[in-house]
Amino acid sequence: MKNSEHRMTFHIGTGMAPLLLLFCVCCMVAFAVLCYVQTRMQLNLSDKAVQRVAEVYEAQSQALKEGRP
Numbered sequence: 001m002k003n004s005e006h007r008m009t010f011h012i013g014t015g016m017a018p019l020l021l022l023f024c025v026c027c028m029v030a031f032a033v034l035c036y037v038q039t040r041m042q043l044n045l046s047d048k049a050v051q052r053v054a055e056v057y058e059a060q061s062q063a064l065k066e067g068r069p
Helices: 015-065
Strands: none
Touching: none
């Protein structure tokens, strides 16, 4: 027996590449979903802030109309 017959080699089979690709796609989808959820939460938060500011300005203008500073 020759030395080359006893050597153990590691070969990446043809099934490994699609598994790696699937893993990468799953990671990107998870990241995209997390980004989308965070964006929606930020939009809801900014909408609430805009509504509160509008209520404050409305209350101030109402007070000025009634002559209260």
